[in-house]
Amino acid sequence: MSVTDLSVKAPGGAMVPLADYAGQVLLIVNTASKCGFTPQYEGLEALHRRFGPRGFSVLAFPCNQFGAQEPGDAAEIANFCSTSYDVTFPVFAKVEVNGTEADPLFALLKDEAPGVLGSKAVKWNFTKFLVDREGRTVRRYAPTTKPEELAGDIEGLL
Template sequence: MTAITDFTVKTADGSEESLAGYRGKVLLIVNTASKCGFTPQYEGLEALHRKFGERGFEVLGFPCNQFGAQEPGDAAEIASFCSLTYDVTFPVFAKIDVNGDGADPLFARLKADAPGVLGSKAIKWNFTKFLVDREGRTVSRYAPTTKPAEIEKDIEALL
């Protein structure tokens, strides 16, 4: 089975990046939005990134405008917002779709690996989080309401 780190994604500048550079790391992959009630979670995500980064942990953010049009900006606006408002230093990639026929292949895989409540595959809202182990296997899926700090013990167990 293909590891999550075998996927290629688009960066904020539109170029392609292989996730192979994250092999051997624990990843928290999140669909994000700048104008959502959960947007303050950027602060908690950044705290996790800083706390565990030196031990081989990365947060990867993927902006998405599919939920209430809460990520209307272009890549430059999103990057500026994340940096200026929440001092985000983890990678924020190109805006993507996470549901439907145009869903990014990475998120299609994450959803298949870690279904939601009652086995549903669809992502329900912004800030759904997926925890991936060092071997590139999806370990857990967390609801948008799950605060980043609540995931610490699960990250710690994989590190």
């Protein structure tokens, strides 16, 4: 199974097939509006704009599992991303990334790219997963890894 075999929920509840992104390099990120890493939205947007024309997309998935740092509803999250960081990449519906209710996308990402010492759990907001054009997860990055540090890896997949 690949990432592009799955569907995810849009903020309004409609299902979006990730097949819509088939053939693209993807950076999938669990995000939060009230996190110390929230300013990374700026770097994520810069990557999206820089590499987007070459077949790259950032896909954001708000998550409230870490310190309740994403308390807003879909409209509040969209407004925050747009007005605070001029985000143009897709921001999907809020998801869970760990536990029994984890979104199937994050279950797959964690299986394909385990963390330190093989741990599967996402540790915090702004964990990033890089996916190649075939829909395979090739790397996981810690929340502390700044988006601009990923440019070389993204370039290599494009």
